[in-house]
Amino acid sequence: MPTPQDLSGKTYIVTGANSGIGYEAAKNFASRGATVALVCRSESRGRDAVASIVAATGNARVSLYVADFSLLSSVSKVADALLADLPVIDVLCNNAGGANGPRTVTAEGFETTFVTNHLSGFLLMRKLLGRMLGEGNTGMKRVVFTSSYGHNNSPLDFDDLNLEKDYTTLKAYGRSKLMNLLTARELQRRHGDRNIVSSSFHPGAVRTPIWGKGGLVGRVLGVVLYPFMVSVEQGADTFIWLASSQDEASVNAGGHYFYKRGRPRTAAFATDDAAAKLWQVSERLIEPYL
Ligand SMILES: NC(=O)c1ccc[n+]([C@@H]2O[C@H](COP(=O)([O-])OP(=O)(O)OC[C@H]3O[C@@H](n4cnc5c(N)ncnc54)[C@H](OP(=O)(O)O)[C@@H]3O)[C@@H](O)[C@H]2O)c1
Numbered sequence: 323m324p325t326p327q328d329l330s331g332k333t334y335i336v337t338g339a340n341s342g343i344g345y346e347a348a349k350n351f352a353s354r355g356a357t358v359a360l361v362c363r364s365e366s367r368g369r370d371a372v373a374s375i376v377a378a379t380g381n382a383r384v385s386l387y388v389a390d391f392s393l394l395s396s397v398s399k400v401a402d403a404l405l406a407d408l409p410v411i412d413v414l415c416n417n418a419g420g421a422n423g424p425r426t427v428t429a430e431g432f433e434t435t436f437v438t439n440h441l442s443g444f445l446l447m448r449k450l451l452g453r454m455l456g457e458g459n460t461g462m463k464r465v466v467f468t469s470s471y472g473h474n475n476s477p478l479d480f481d482d483l484n485l486e487k488d489y490t491t492l493k494a495y496g497r498s499k500l501m502n503l504l505t506a507r508e509l510q511r512r513h514g515d516r517n518i519v520s521s522s523f524h525p526g527a528v529r530t531p532i533w534g535k536g537g538l539v540g541r542v543l544g545v546v547l548y549p550f551m552v553s554v555e556q557g558a559d560t561f562i563w564l565a566s567s568q569d570e571a572s573v574n575a576g577g578h579y580f581y582k583r584g585r586p587r588t589a590a591f592a593t594d595d596a597a598a599k600l601w602q603v604s605e606r607l608i609e610p611y612l
Pocket of ligand 1: 389419525
C-alpha cells in the first residue's frame, strides 16, 4: 500500500463526525495533519469526539461546531461560524444523516428526514461554496456526499417532497439518499470547471449506531443485516479515498457515485433532469436561510 498523502495545510469539514464513518474519516484526516472541523448535533458527544481524535492523532487542530441538521436556521448559523473561522476550506464532507421512525415535521415545516439528510447539507454546501471557490483559494476542492444503495428505493416525487401522501421510513430515507447522489452530480455539472470535485458514495452496510436510531424499521433491519455488515474502518474507506486521495480515479471522481472505490450502476431514475430540478427546488426552499 502506498503511504497515505500528508494533508498538512488542508482544511476539512466533516458533518456527523462524532460517530460512525464520519468520526472515522475525521480521525483519518487529522492523523494525516489536516485542520479538521467537526460539525455535530450534540455538544457533549462532539467534545468527546474532538478529545478522542486529538488524543489518538496528536493533532490539536481539531475543533467542534454544533448544529442540528433538522433545522435550517441552525445550519445557517454554523455555516456563518465556519466562514468566520476558516479562511480556506479545501474539503466538505456532507455526511450527517440517518433514518427516522414515524413521520414528523420540524418547526420550520419540513419532513424531518428530507431536511436532515438533504436540505441541510445542501444549505451548508451553498453557503460555503463561495469560500471554497473564491479568490485566493487555490488547489483542488472536494465535496463528498454520503449517499446509500438505498437511493434505489424510490424515485423523487417533486409534488410531495415532504412525504405527506405516502410516508414510510424507507421511502423517506431512500429519497433523501437519492438527493445526495443527485446533488453531488449537479454540483459537478454547475461548477466542475472551477477545480472542484464533487462525488457521492455508498459505504456498505456498516456496523455503526445508525441502526438503533431509525425507529422500529431501522432496529429490525439492523438485527437482520448485522452478520453481513462491514466494520466502520471498511465503511469509511471509500469516503476517505474520495476526500483525500491523489489516485487518478479519485481525482476524476467528479459527478459520480462510488462503492468500494468503484462505480456501480445507479438507479434508472437518478437522471440528470431530476438532479437539475432538485437543485432548483432546493435553492428556493433554502433561500430564507442563506
Ligand atoms: N451505516 C450504514 O450501513 C450506512 C449505509 C448507507 C449510508 N449510510 C450513511 O452514512 C452516514 C453516516 O452514518 P453512520 O452509519 O456513520 O451512522 P452514525 O454513527 O449514526 O452517524 C450519523 C451521524 O449523523 C449525525 N446526525 C444525525 N442526525 C443529525 C442531526 N439532526 N443534526 C446533526 N447531526 C445529525 C449523528 O449525530 P448523533 O450521534 O447525534 O446521532 C452522527 O454524528 C449517514 O448519512 C447514513 O445515511 C450509512
